[in-house]
Amino acid sequence: MASHPPKRKPAAPNFSAAAARKRQKTFDARSLAVQVADAALSASGELDVAAYVEAREYEIRSLESGIQRSKNALTSRAFQKVPRSLRRRTASHNVKRVPKRLRARARREMIEDNTPTVSSRTRKPTEQMRIRLETARRLQNLNAKTKAKRAAVKAQRDKEARKSLEESGSHAYEIAPRVPKIKKNKLSRPNPPEARFKKRQQCKTWLPTHMFHAKRAHMATSKDPLWRFAVPLSPTEKSYRPTHRARGSRGAVAWDMSYLATVQLEGSVGAIEGVLRAVGVEGEKAWGVKGRKWRAGTRGLRTLVYEWEGEKRPIAPVTLVWCAEVKGEDVEMVDADESGKQKKGKKGWRKVFVRVHPSAFLQLWDALLGVSKKQNPPVMVEDLRFEIGSIEITGPGATEALLASFKPVSVDGKDFAADSPEATWTSLLGVTNPASLPQDAVLGFSVSDPRLDFPPKTLKPSSSEEEMQRLAILLSSWSPDNTQTAPALFDRRARLAAARQLPSQKAINRRRTEAGPGVRPPAKDTDPKIPVMVLASRPTHSKSSSAPGTWTVLLPWKCVLPFWYSLMYYPLSSGGNPRFGGLKEQQQLSFESGEPWFPGDFPGTRAGWEWGLRERSEAKREWERRPKGRRTEFESIDLRNGQKGEIGRGWACDWERLVQGAAPEASKTTDKEQPSETESKPDDTTNPQDNDANATLPPLSIYQLSTSEATRALTDPSTTTTINASALATVKLTLLNRGTPSPRARIYRLPTTDRELRQDWLTLSSKQPYDGLRNELQKKQSRSTANLGPEDVQQQLAATLITPSAGDDVRQKHLPVPTEEDLIGFVTTGNYNLAEGKGTGIGSVLLSKVQKGKASGKNMCIIRSAGETVARVGFWELV
Template identity: 50%
Template structure:
């Protein structure tokens, strides 16, 4: 009997698929072919044809077959033409730049530029695309009542305005002259003896409820449509400030600010305090704020330069904030310098305004003769603009009111700056003041072509070298209160449009005598680094900031771009990439810096709590090497209390009092910190106990420092660990393709050349992060500071950071005299166990 045939055993089932074959060992036929992105266009342009051989049968022409073949080819030609046209065809919403596209663009023709709306509407009709009007929300009963009430109020307001205009016309007809009461200018406002804080301008009725607990910038409506703003319930420094544009802007901002284009910010939230009085009284007040009056005295006191200094409180030795000081030019020469009346502007960050205001008032009360103090926060606004195209954009937006006949003037100097690509080429803190016309008369602005000949560039270099503005000593009109008020009385937009319609086609309206003269003041960043881009700062009356802003934003640069706008994040980004400390985040030793740190701690804690436990860092399990576990201090903060008194800090954290500011923590300005480090041999640690210095951090090896990263000095007690870190300095990580892994042991009978190669590799090879031979992180006793701002630096092409160190802890390394190790440090990100070798310098 034959045995039944059994089926072949099936292969065992696999829960996982086999890994893909390495492409290096894959046969050529199995390699993945590259995607042909133009196959669709090639197929659309390929025409189908038929050979003529089928039309001939035994040498005779088959007419019907010949006609059908030609008909087929003609049809294929017509279809090919249509396919080829549709292959390159793009819809209207695809014609706009990528950063301007929206998901609703294909369903709403109003989301595309005006020049493409008619085409978009046609495409929507052809494709039967549903429109948003068909799904528009119908008003509810409550909304209908509100709309009716608003309609009645508008009608009532129109009737009142019409009655008022009719009464004015009747009065003018009766007297034969227009109403002179409307043309009378208000009297010069008298300053009160007791200085008071400025009140924000009264907003329109429909926006009044939105500004009860905060104020809007002059360009608020521009930014709300294009940027992420501070939450309505959580304003920043009592202002609604744009944080970042809604479109992706990190890399475009870097390119516009350094390579081509320009980036502008509305900085009207920067506070301005005016001091008016005798020159000697103002100087004594500045000395009370511990301002060095000798540095740069000549040009700074004459009013041709601005200067940035640190100010201190009278009763405390702790610094308050960096302020920009601007003197008015001296108008009277025959009067003695000590008795001349001068005006001075103090400009500071809004986070330090209250503290500065109180200190200035204390000293103004004791000054003899008296010094008048005035708050100009909502009277003077400002715009910052940086980048290679910043000067070009300002030249197109600012039209001086007059063209002087003198050979040397501020207006002519300003017009001669066309072609300047970096304001840092000018003298540090250089100032230009003149009156400008209403920017709306020249809107939209037209491209100003930069110079192209070598002679024009030579003239520009000669102008920068001589800088004739220093010899003019013209007093900026912006210091005059009456001039600021008259410059703020701008005509209505309807009047501007009427003048434009009467002008010659293609020409701007001519200036008339009644046009307001807007006083402005331009100055470059004081003490700027010549290696990086500098920034123009424009001061103008508060109400004129908006028209100037629109002229800058809509100016077509000669490079083919338009100036970008930035928010608070972009301001910090560019300061970080240029290696400049940003106040107040990088100065935690000040009151404003500590308040910012507390706010950031709360934000980081909320984000940490939102994550599930499996996705967030467990601070107790952080492996620091050498058997140590647990993060040093609070992992979500720059725990400065840990550096002062570790025992008290631990008790405070247990009791929940870690938010209070540590006693004795203070900040040293950069100039004072450099002086302490240069005289480290003669400086004792006790006077600088608790003093912080802001530093710029650069990693020698790989890695990117993040905010709240820990900064350690090289170990001083563990000599072996210190030498292992210094080994990374001697043999930094490089190309290690040719080293053999140390885990592979050579056989006993290995040839001599293999032994020599292994020995050479062991001498040249540096341990990589994560390996057992990589040095571990130093101990808590070697902690010297924290990173306040850290990220990958696009300008440097590697990870950098800004941080602060305790000066008393770094003096020992500075005194050692070893140049190559005195600025070395070890950086470890919070929540990570791997540390990196870096180098720091005071900024």
């Protein structure tokens, strides 16, 4: 009977032919040839010295050649010695692509391996390339002829015009460009792009640094732009750990935040205060004694704003900056065609910048517009989205990088006063953490064009005791609180003049060539004085006193690019250059500092809900792309609490299920067959700016509470009835022992119906849950072995070694998950926190369910990732 063929195919070797050849080459290079010394001995046993010496000489030469061959056969090439950020795909074929110190080795390796090194200049063009080159040359010649004809016609026309002017006795003056009219209470439009890039910006707007980021980062696609901007998502190279190190230990990380919207309010102080109060700017920090410096224009204010009518839902966190009060010697900046009566009427007017995330811009714009029209006199609302850009930078080297790029310039040519904002700014070289400055401090001044000093030189901070003492006195006294004048960035004429006077790169290169190598070109009267405003902020919810702060620089939109290149190529005193970050790096650093990131961690706002729908649709598409054998089947998960199947949608934070509870059995089948309205059209929520009237609102009256409101609701029993049942509070989650919370993980409170299970979770949450059990077992063992002989003791010891202990059983046993009744929220951001060295998360909890929980262990929670049956115990705190 014939034998059956094997059911499975024989396993293929785990290495390819190329790998085998490489391995054999390495083996041959490292093998040493030897010569037998038996020939040196004659038959009579006499030693032939000459033959013996020749054999040893052969072995020594073989050893030397083997060392050389082994060195030449290294597994690493010269181009692999280049840092990862400098590696390029063509590095192995072009010697000039590697640093100078490695070019000799790379050239030698290429000669030994016979690697072709043909450059593009000497390569013989192919037939297709030859046709393209000839066509380009022909078109170039035709274009040259056309340009020559056009220049001749223009010269003839100018000559005739000059002749006619001389005959008539008049003259020709160049008319200054008209200042564009202020678009009062109207949305602004982006500047028209260049003709060659116009097609690429039909559905989105490029940031000022788009060309820099497009070569080095993953960008938001044209089919799915973020908030109508081409936002960089993350650098192409691996940057998770380098970003963490650059912020905390050495270096700096910078972002182009020009996509953040800036709105200007202008009017009387009382009218502006009425507008801000109507959108929810309240409290001691704004209108009390604590807000005195903010109202004076020397501090910023970060707060949450709300809708001004209806349910007054939260909109977004914003940053508010007042224009500093005009001093007696300052002149009010008004249009030239305004009459003296208008000038007199505007003397008491103030201006305020409102900085908001673009996902919530239209919602805030409608609220501000509606409130401002009801004020008497009305407040003028101006959209400055494409007039003011911004750069954010954080890390120990952030201050010195900014000081090297943003060099103050005197407007009238005089020296800076001792306590002026310019002098204070230049004295901050020794600051390694912006959090050491007064919280939300504001500095406004004008700077020169950084391209005149490019590349920037390293500024080495002094470490002397006198310098540290002087810096401490400066930070404690903070003289700009008394000397800060009205920043020129609030003046529209100054912004437009800086953008128009900005010379081209060719003009800058011409001036640098005339000045000579290493010499700064002399200043000219026509050089632009670029107005900037610098804000120093710190994490508001961090418990650490040394938490890294952040610099935010506001400047004209068209002036962002020169400063960005100066920052990116600044050689830090600690080594290297500042890194750039994208949207994911922002989320990462906000998560590491324990701060909620807008809009992802604010599901109770319109912008946060739209972001959640976007994440939900992406997670569902990714889940559906997996084959059924390789994806988690959420419907068949056994939660070991009498419930089978995941709670809600496994690929989403199912807030509807949390608020409404479990649906009846009849409706569950219809939900599986028919997708919900929010999931059926995920593309409608991609750009909320398209149709603001039909924008998606959080269903079931879900809204986000601020930290103060949530704290008041949990501590004051009288507010239990006033808090809506759909109110969410943002919390920070910290796991007690092991585990890492993942996004979309479920958050439970301690069991409220099963007392025994609740006690088990409380026991598990104690810091040393097994010490008492271990001590009790040791006491029992000592009592049982007291009356036994030596042989019995040895037998009992051997039995305990092979039998698992009760403590091990308790450790290995996973407790059942609480029921759906104890579900209180979801994790919106979760990962291993490099700053804390353990798993943490940011999430939102339903405040009504938290209030119903028992007082003991109220801040304790149980976290279970979606699709898993193992839960971990942790704690939550409001942020």
